[in-house]
Amino acid sequence: MYRCLFICLLVPSIDAASLHQVVESTEGDSIILPCTHKRITHEGKPLTVHWRHNDTRNVYDIIHSRNSVKEQHPAYNSRAEVLDERLEKGHIELKLTNLQLSDTGTYLCFVPDARVEHSTQLLVKERKLPEYTAIQLRSHGTETTLGRTLHIIIPLSGLILHYL
Template sequence: MLKCQKVFVLNVSIVSVYSLVTIDGVIGGSVLLPCASNKHEHNLQDIDVLWRYNASMNVFTILKGKGSVEHQEPKYKNKTEIFPDKFLKGIFSIQLNNLVYTDAGEYDCYIVHSGEHVKVWLLINVYSQVTVDGVVGRSVFLPCASHINEYKLQDVNVHWRYNASMHVYDILKGKGSVEHQEPRFKNKTEIFPYEFVRGIFSLQLNKLEHTDAEEYECYIVQSGEHMNVQLLINGE
């Protein structure tokens, strides 16, 4: 006897409608991961949205306007909430409950029917602060280390920022990137890739100027750690 099985295939075509946001959470708490479409009117039966962790792990799926946990990763069981009353307004945010360290990382919201993509960095508040002194014209070491001391290179995503927003340096999948680096930091930064697998993502800043002083922040995406480095500049 020939048996026929019905297979559902979802064709995903994401165009370059992209936004990025960083969210902070605390151990044991809850956090809202935002995802909203630029379009404000949607037909419920057309709504297909995929929430994924680190690009592939299934967090939650919305198919034809209805939530589905059929292929949800076990670690997210009973941890996710959606808000169906917001769908027609183009809001597909999810709430993540009972946060643990391993919930930190990159979450992607793919709004399939409109071709939009929202990336959310979730940082679990593991925070430290240090003050470093530098001298005009010389170099200084800005420390950043994870409490996790063993990493796979392809999992390493770290973002160095100046005064919370200015791009200083990015480490993406274990490789340094200056694609979005602020021009003032061009040829002034050094990293130490051989230390990455040990959870050390420190940065060396060269040719110091008085204007280099202020706050530097190191965001370790995978572990959700955040280090604040206050740089003081001495000398004329």
């Protein structure tokens, strides 16, 4: 009898919808992390949403339908925002700008009233710099530039140097 009671009490608390997604981007870029579920409806009621990074860093909050950065971790200052355009339809998208390698990790969007948790695994890759080569040109034409060296850096991505 106690087993049935224990199971029956757990079922309502497990009702929360949980979704997971993996996205990749490059440092310096911007990305939009999704948080969407049919249970998330604004319908004129105050909306509360919490975005967290690795369960500890406060990225962004919406408290009673108002944006709140009061307790936001300093690493996200001026780099995180929730896009308002689709909030009415239950799309709570977090835009992160100027991605850093330290942004890699799990982002959790939690909507308490709808009992929705949506996690996104973000992998920020290091931006690879283009390969360069150095070319030395010596001027032999005029007295003022004689003996000076000009260093030109040209990306190896296909730029052609014409010498006349």
